[in-house]
Amino acid sequence: MRVQLDSTPRPAFVRSRLRAAACVLLAAGVPAAARADDAAPKYQLDASGLLYGEQGRANVVEPVAKLTRLFDNGASLGGQFTLDVITGASPTGARPTTSIQTITNASGTSSTVQANQLPVTAFHDRRMAGDIDWTQPVGALFNATSSAHASVEKDYSSLGAGETFSLDTFHRLITWSLGGSYSHDLVFPVGGTPVGLTAGGAFTGVARNPKDVTSVMAGVSRILSRQWMVALNATSIYERGYLTEPYKVVSILDPVSQNPTSFLTENRPTRRSRYNITASSVYHLTPDVLYASYRYYWDDWQLGSHTLDLRFRHELGNDSFLQPHFRFYTQSAAKFFTLGLIQGAPLPDFASSDQRLSHFNSVTLGLTYGFKPHGYPGEWTIRAEYIAQFQKVNLGPTEGTDGAPVQTAPDAFPLLNIGTLTAGYSLSF
């Protein structure tokens, strides 16, 4: 229920800069940023601010600042701090109905929801995260990046580390990467950990629930021509531990009217294996650049997705550019996703009505404007994006108690509209 926007360490940030540097240096390297009139820059400052709004629901403000120290031999050390302030309301997973309903949430507290309105719960949270990454070139062709992160919020904490290696081969035409990371998270729900698939008020007594996430990534990138480079990455992520959303509920539906009569806390498996394969392409159209990527994702909760992402950087001259962005995403539901459990039917082991596990499509339209104000240091970007999630939810005929099919209304869950505004600033000194 929280619109959490997390900040994760990005070792690839610095690594990709070094990898893209087409110059080979004997024994020691110079970062790609070294193009100033003076000596090579020693520091890089990157800052960004995000304003995020969901219609009628969450609002997030997220400033991020990162400082990187660049060394002559191509090594770099970076530290990043992120602050997430979230206010708003998030859906509980309960279905809207044609009449006023009283909802008892996972902690046993009751609230009233108007007719035809999606039940939500208000929240306010603040999250802080810190990331460190260190990149060390070994020889002219090999790079090692180590990273660590820590984050904490009202009901969640995370501590993790990762390592990525990259190797340039064939005169830097082909670059191989291999990486791994591990994160130990703790979920400590406000009010206690509810027992899954029970009517609110029952708690497990466990205050802090661990969740371990291990991931492995392998990738290869290749320069195909003077203008074109492509890459293929594959990632496996294993999650073990407490994976349930403690504040979300699943409706129990009356078999005849399909109206929710009561609620149960949701329950998800304690393991999840997730995979994705991403193909990316960067093509220089002198002077514009086209970025395209396609990701195929699947996991053992039977959730699968396809993502197509296109960006076109159009140079306007004077070091400024306009970059429209289009993203299309389609997701198929997790096997235990349900819009409601029929009263009287045997309880499944796992059930969730979290819309994020459902079957939906999403389209993003965005525009970035980048510029360097004349006479002032640094580069700026301003970006506005609009994300629309839509799904046709038709429950289809279900069987009533007498065995006859019962048609139910479509669009049980409404459209989701998200608007974001991101400002970015980058300075080398």
Added chain:
Amino acid sequence: MKRFTLGMIFMLLAAPSPSASAGKPAAGAAPAFRLPAVHGTVALDSLRGRVVLVDFWASWCAPCERSFPWMNALHDSLAGRGLEIVAINLDKERSAADAFLAKHAPHFVVAFDPAGEIAEDYRVMAMPTSYVIGRDGKILLTHPGFDPKKTDEIEALIRRECSP
């Protein structure tokens, strides 16, 4: 999952083997060239009898910026003792090269090879690459890349060759 891992391993093993002649810059007699320079033309043949440092560079190459001050210092101290520096530019656009030269005024000869033909003859493997050519026209040393902290070997060789 096992099949996924196998796929990864297969990918890593599927790398091609490099061809035999790739990866070795030119050696032996330095390939001849005649190229347009900032003023007039420059031909390697006409430099026989002098120690020639041929440097392949481009405006977009970060280490190249740091190599120019070093080459200027070499030129100033050794031009009178037989050193000739020819910096061959490989930019596709002359304007980019000119902008670079305006910022790093060279004391030495700068020639232009936008099609990369001479770079091909010298089998340049990295940007920048320097070749030290002896008075007899033979390549004595190939120095790929540039790091201001690692110029001892090439500088010592040039100084040795330039002593009368």
Added chain:
Amino acid sequence: MTRDVRAAALALALAALASGCAASAVKPWDRDLLAQKKMRFIPLPMEHAVDEHVYFSKEGSTGGMDLAGGGCGCN
């Protein structure tokens, strides 16, 4: 897609990517465009990080071009 088909497709795509005549294709002096800062898979890292967070929080999938690194109770 079945697991076998996925693994086979991945292996083939990677082998195709990694094979072929590499050395003669793009000369060192032809890397002028590739040397530009915008010629990277992630040219704007801060913007990319924002994207990763937003979509991680609102969708059921995760990961992509860099390594996933946990950190929030989102999905």
